[in-house]
Amino acid sequence: MPRISPKRSTAISIKPLLFFVVLPILLGILVTIAPSISSRIYTFIPTLLCSSTRVTTLICSRLSLRTMATNSAPYARERRIAELAVQRAAILTRAVYTSKVKGTVTKEDKSPVTLADFGAQSLVFAALHASFPNDNIIGEEDSSDLRSNPELTSLVFTAIQDALSSNEQGAAESAELGTISNEQEMLEYIDKGDCKDSATGRVWALDPIDGTKGFLRGGQYAIALGLLVDGEVKVGVLGCPNLSAGEGEGEGVILSAVRGQGAIVKPMSADLDSISEPQQISMNQISSTSEASFCEGVEAGHSAQDLQAKIAQALGITAPSVRMDSQAKYAAISMGQGEIYLRLPTKLTYEEKIWDHAAGSIIVEEAGGELVDMYGDAIDFSTGRTFKRNKGFIAMPKSIAEDVKKVVREFAVETYGRWKSSL
Ligand SMILES: Nc1ncnc2c1ncn2[C@@H]1O[C@H](COP(=O)(O)O)[C@@H](O)[C@H]1OP(=O)(O)O
Ligand SMILES: [Mg+2]
Secondary structure (H helix, E strand, O other): OOOOOHHHHHHHHHHHHHHHHHHHHHHHHHHHHHHHHHHHHHHHHHHHHOOOOHHHHHHHHHHHHHHHHOOOOOOHHHHHHHHHHHHHHHHHHHHHHHOOOOOOEEOOOOOEEOHHHHHHHHHHHHHHHHHOOOOEEEEOOOOHHHHOOHHHHHHHHHHHHHHHHHOOOOHHHHHHHOOOOOHHHHHHHHHHHEOOOOOOOEEEEEEEEEOHHHHHHOOOOEEEEEEEEOOEEEEEEEEEOOOOOOOOOOOOEEEEEEOOOOEEEEEOOOOHHHOOOOEEEOOOOOOOHHHOOEEEOOOOOOOOHHHHHHHHHHOOOOOOOEEOOOOHHHHHHHOOOOOEEEEOOOOOOOOOEHHHOHHHHHHHHHOOEEEEEOOOOEOOOOOOOEOOOOOOEEEEEHHHHHHHHHHHHHHHHHHHOOOOOOO
């Protein structure tokens, strides 16, 4: 009988031990640490690549964009695409803002529209179509004024091409944000915003330039994009190219919010790759209405400024109102630059537009504010392109909301009566 060497005998007795005990333990350890090892390798490679050259910097920022895309927080991808789309549209609006050629025409409702409104809408819708082809869209503009005006059409298309070529998108971003190859395609994108139902499914609402009068006057304006899901705003992005997050002279900011995740601000940059780290924002939770200041519109025809002045007095407010055009007002109070945004109707027949409030509303709410109508009722975003159940909008920090709502409601009932919804 062959002699079994002690070594061999040990090997035979250890084999089942290795198989049933050690191997599972090793596998367990591997499964636990694998993600951190792979993420280290993942971050090590770009770190290695990130030496001093611009090329490697770009590669790193693209990798960090990919990392953000895989962020599993709800609506992370929607927020990222919306931010990039607004950022890209702002390249175009900024160029037109400083140019002598604005391509202004007067719409049927007598309000002005510029080549930048059309260009920004087309760029944002190209991005939404590329990334979320099944979503519906509500947009302020349509292409009818362009289709009857080949010269203006050509101006808009040139501005779009300039914007597309002035940012150094990578192939991946181009695929996600889409591109616009010819005038026909541009017109088709503009007309994608004709959805009428805001109550069902996923619907984006865009104002490509909110505050066009401010834009033409050299004041504030905003590119405002919100996502509604079954009639509730879930994501909002506000690009404010002339607003500042601090004391600075309006170098431009981009704010965004996702329901339940807070609101953030980033500086607006011409280079999509350099969107830097966001900062959380919050409203001033003051303890008394007398400490507040109003943020109000510039255009006397857009809100009842005399009545608003009386309400300010009744609230004990002595600080002068901060006046600015557009949804930049929502952005300003969300960053603590003023506290109350009041917008009372000049006439009850005017129906506020969904794109004028979707993005701003969620940013204010996620920054610690409340938005209601002049009677203190919740805003109903499910009524289509315009608000049918609400008149007069007030946004304020939660800390003073009850006091503000009480005073505004009294003035509203006295001035407008108990207006009845048209639904
Ligand atoms: N009579 C009105 N009442 C309230 N808002 C109005 C009125 N007319 C126009 N607007 C809207 O006011 C917004 C700008 O607001 P603000 O004055 O606060 O900057 C624009 O979107 C504009 O819509 P539109 O673009 O259709 O003219
Ligand atoms: Mg508007």
